[in-house]
Amino acid sequence: RLKATGLDKFPAVSSQIIWQLIRFANARSDFEQMVQYVDEFPPYMSKSLLPVYDTEANQLISTAYAQLRSDDVQQNKQFAQEYATRAFNMAKKYQYFFGMVSACNAIILSADKDDPQALVNAIYYGEQGYLMGEKYHLDLKNSLLTNLALLYWRQGLEGKQKCIRIYRNQIDKAKREGDWGTASLLLNNLGSMYYFGEDVDQAIVY
Numbered sequence: 001r002l003k004a005t006g007l008d009k010f011p012a013v014s015s016q017i018i019w020q021l022i023r024f025a026n027a028r029s030d031f032e033q034m035v036q037y038v039d040e041f042p043p044y045m046s047k048s049l050l051p052v053y054d055t056e057a058n059q060l061i062s063t064a065y066a067q068l069r070s071d072d073v074q075q076n077k078q079f080a081q082e083y084a085t086r087a088f089n090m091a092k093k094y095q096y097f098f099g100m101v102s103a104c105n106a107i108i109l110s111a112d113k114d115d116p117q118a119l120v121n122a123i124y125y126g127e128q129g130y131l132m133g134e135k136y137h138l139d140l141k142n143s144l145l146t147n148l149a150l151l152y153w154r155q156g157l158e159g160k161q162k163c164i165r166i167y168r169n170q171i172d173k174a175k176r177e178g179d180w181g182t183a184s185l186l187l188n189n190l191g192s193m194y195y196f197g198e199d200v201d202q203a204i205v206y
Helices: 011-027 031-040 051-067 073-093 097-110 116-135 140-152 156-176 180-196 200-205
Strands: none
Touching: 011 031, 011 051, 031 051, 051 073, 051 097, 073 097, 073 116, 097 116, 097 140, 116 140, 140 156, 140 180, 156 180
């Protein structure tokens, strides 16, 4: 389609157009349409010196596969991880730090939580992403850390304790900054984790 307009000769413009189409589909939660643009990517990907569009488009496609309802759920999870990892590698190539942290968050969110190896892999990227967010003072590190904590929760008693410490620190931080909406959400999430962990007394406290 881009060839018909002659825009295929301009990779940066082509990347931006595909990115916009994917964003529009995402705004409608049309995940099936989002993944239809996958075939549009290869001729233009990484040819532009502007990694923003390609990086975010790959992340959005990862989100689409993670949300897509189909018979082959396992394959969708694998595709979700693949595109999130592509986004990270692309951002890394250009040292696009926000894109790297954002891609790490996408890797966490799209990980198959029932696959021990996928869990370890997602935690690795999550920890790298958080350290990078700290180093470059990126606000995204806070939501990444919260998502990372949920992965720790699935790693036995030590992981649960680590998750709780992170949540408590994030709650205290939100309170200090007067961000009561975030504090309330985190308290509710922590209470839910205790509840589903069959610790009703602690669930009531939070």
